[in-house]
Amino acid sequence: MRIKPLLIAAALVATAALSGCMSDTLIPANYSSVHDAGYTVPAIPIDKVPREFRRQNVEFDTAEKPGTIIVDTQAKYLYFVLPEGRAIRYGIGVGREGFEWNGTAHIALKREWPVWTPPREMIKRQPQLVKFAGGQPPGPTNALGARAMYLFNKGGDSGYRLHGTPEWWSIGKAMSSGCIRLLNQDIIDLYDRTEVGAKVIVK
DSSP, X not given: OOHHHHHHHHHHHHHHHHTTOOOOEEOOOOOSOEEETTEEEOOOOGGXXXXXXXXXXXXXXXXXXXTOEEEETTTTEEEEEOSTTEEEEEEOBEEOTTOOOOEEEXXXXXXXXXXXXXXXXXXXXXXXXXXXXXXBOSSTTOTTTTEEEEEEETTEEEEEEEEEESOGGGTTSEEESSSEEEEHHHHHHHHHHOOTTOEEEEO
């Protein structure tokens, strides 16, 4: 009879799951074109994005409570902490050398399709941005993408954001002006999971 071997195999699978041996897995994420609040988020050629920077459910050992966001700027990962030693991991783009930031903050504001206003210092470095001195209107080409979450610390607005980007090829690289950027489809997913007040640790 084959019933006994099948039962043994099933028991081994269950034991592995209970013992936390579940491997890292890509989440069935939709990176196709998305219609959202009257705007269209273009599809991402996801085969051109390295596998490690695509959204996935991973083992993650931390003492931080679920709902916390931990950013590893060196590895170019952002983790949204889940219960039971797991996290949703997203690939990110980070600041160029000289624009990095680290510390602890919290999500004070969340905005869908935000307006982006470049700081004066950035306009001085990149005069072509003067046309956005009054704010870049929301839309698929906006520098903050489909969503933005604003990081505040004890001193108030840190000036840093977790945001989307239309520049999918920048994920996994250090090329922004300091903020943490995600694929637009990923920032929409993270935005929906994250509560205002959530703790954010940037390493």
